Amino acid sequence: MRGYAGKFLDVDLSSGEIGERKFPDRILRDYVGGRGLATKILWDTLGKKWETVDPFGPENLLLILTGPLTGYFPGTKVCVSGKSPQCNGVVGSTVAGEFGVDLKCAGYDGLIFAGRAERPCYMMICDDQVEIKDASPIWGKEGRETIRYLNKKSIDETKAKKPRYGEVKEPSILYIGPAGENRTRVAVVLAKYAHAAGYGGYGGVMGSKNLKAVVAKGFGPLPEVHDQDTMAAMYESMSKKGFEREQFRRWGTGGGGYYFGAGTSSEPIRNWQEEWHDIEAYSGDEFDKFWAKKYWGDFGCPVTCLKLAVLRNGKYEGAICDNPDYELQSYGGTNLGIFDPEVNIHLASIINEVGLCGIQGGAVLGLAGELYQRGILTKDDLQGIELEWGNPEAFEALLRLMVKRQGIGDALAQGVYRAALRIGEMKGTDLMQYAVQEKGMAIGGHGIRSGKDFISNPIGFACSVQGGDHGSAAHFPPEGDHGELSAILHDSAVYCMFAKSVDNAVVFPFYEAITGWKLTADEWYKEKALRILQLQRVMLLLGGPDVAWRPKTDDDNPPRFWEPMPSGPYKGKTLNRASFKRTRTKYYRAVGWDENGVPTPETLTGLGLGSVNSKLKAAGFRD
């Protein structure tokens, strides 16, 4: 079992009990780590009663898992999961930073949290010393205050434990902001200032457990690997490929705010009413003026695609964020009618500080903007806020209501899908035509109508087992570097897909060099990844308790994506319904689902998932 620390921590926050857990080799070989292992753990623990599990209830699990490649692969992440309060299935949500490395160096591959702490707490892991500590001084606090407190406290405590060690480096911290504490469905788990495990809504799950943060410091080495020389040689060669990506290194995703509008017509603008703009004031060059560090990255990264943006003066002095990355440039900018880099950096900084998801939060603010534009939501509904497009103060005020779940903010805190339902009920009208989402999750800022975005795939969101996650879009054929089975590789072996500069064909031998376990592409695409995909699909379909997705019917694009593009060089273009249906049918067949998108008994039993088949039958998914 090389590449793994060999044990996980089992933490029951209700009782305060902490135990160690090991998984047999065969489980690790099949489910790897991260997203794959999360799926397995969730199915085994909660599968039988999945529909009744409240994502915010103590029965849900919060998983923070590394993978065997974490730390060795140039570009590090850690995977956060659980039953998602957005899609009510399982999402593998990854976040960059050193946390995964520190955790493995402390001797653990992952953390499994169950229950709910009586009082706000945080967890401190320093090698084999694991403690649940009081978080009352930081409960309610925003990002930078939380980091400031935990950094200082943890360093002081570690120094006291190791008086002769010398200066002690900071630990790695994962934490939530007020948006998570207040159990919104649009909250993230954060690292540093702007790194977030976004999709899935696990900030709220962490908040529901009264867990403010997890702090890890490992003094040991990364676990031993199977073939040190090949690992070192491949680390170098993969890094070199990363160094060569000049364009991406220079701009990161920070040129996207202009490019995805002007270049590919696939950027959310005013709640996706448009996807094209040509505003050069919103280009990478203009953002560049605020970049205090032009290359910013995390452990082992050869690309360092992040840029540190800081506002040193002016109205919004003190704002800090990364780039902002494209998703925040669009959802915290163009989607609200904002085309000013400085204002966007300010809003992105606030979104991070309160622990909101840039995508889910920005999407629901955009939905409110359109409902206001159409006179469906009024100033009275919005506690006096005049929600005009492009007005940062108005959107910030509404954002604060959302984080506190006050007034209309409580509906918005439920995310785009549920907010559209709730406000629709309130107004006695169907608003789903304005909700750009997939299975409870707002879609990443990558429209598919123009056909020019890198996703540009009519079934990408519709058939994904992670709903609107643009990092896990479905693709026909499912095998190869461009589909969900590939995303499952990155998120289960747990490394950064942005830093990944080689084909998957190189990842498999690297996996073997680390673990000593041979893994062929065929085994991955036709068996292991497919098994994880089925489990995710089944838990997504089972859903509950507040939503249930209809297979096929709900495997569709949001209504807005079927409307013709209103502007830009691709004006009039839209998706083709017949071709969409054909591709969907082909995809269903290729991944072993029946004509309604339900995994067939043969598929499930063939992958050793007999119990899953019985559950589907009992839940009424079989005739």
Place this chain on the structure above:
Amino acid sequence: MSSQPQGEVQSELFKLLRENAQDCPTSTQLSHTPHTSSYIDDLNACKRGICMGQQNRVSINRDYALCSGCRRCEIACSLLHEKRIWSEASRVRVFMFVPGIEIPHLCFQCDRPKCVDACPESALSVDEQTGAINVDAQICTACGLCIDACPGRVPHLHPDGSHVLICDLCGGDPECAKTCQQGKWNALTLSKRDDDSSTRQQPATPQELTRRTGTLILGERTLREVWDQ
């Protein structure tokens, strides 16, 4: 290289690697891939003074504002010295008291090193060839007096607690600076060691360097807000 990677893809990558390794003065004399066992053996031979003369002494210059925080210097250092990826055992450590303010911290090679004077066991000495501080791990008792004597509080104990760790300049061709320049970050660069110590960077603690760099990047007010000094 004791065992060459198998398979076509790997061989191709391996070739690229070798070409890459030829950029540095030491590696031109080595036929091995960086960080692999035989490379490390050869480099250790260099450290014994085979290929570096005193006239080629180097200093490592640090530009903290350029540090990306990638910590590839820690990886390179620990792969060379420990044959593992082991950040805490790296002779260069990147301190990040404030996200965005990353400080690669390693020995400044003072002219009259206080750490050497402070060692009660005479476990520390200045390398005649490179000017680096050599630690005799067999003699060192990990008392920590050298850490307190260092004006930059640079040395730290090996995580196993057995001895103190101080940068040895990798025998004159430091891996940390190599990897930093390879990635074009250039936070760590090399220059010929100047005999006039007044032009060299002076030792400072990670806290002091965070204060200086943080003020530069964030401004004084914001730095106070994000960091409890």
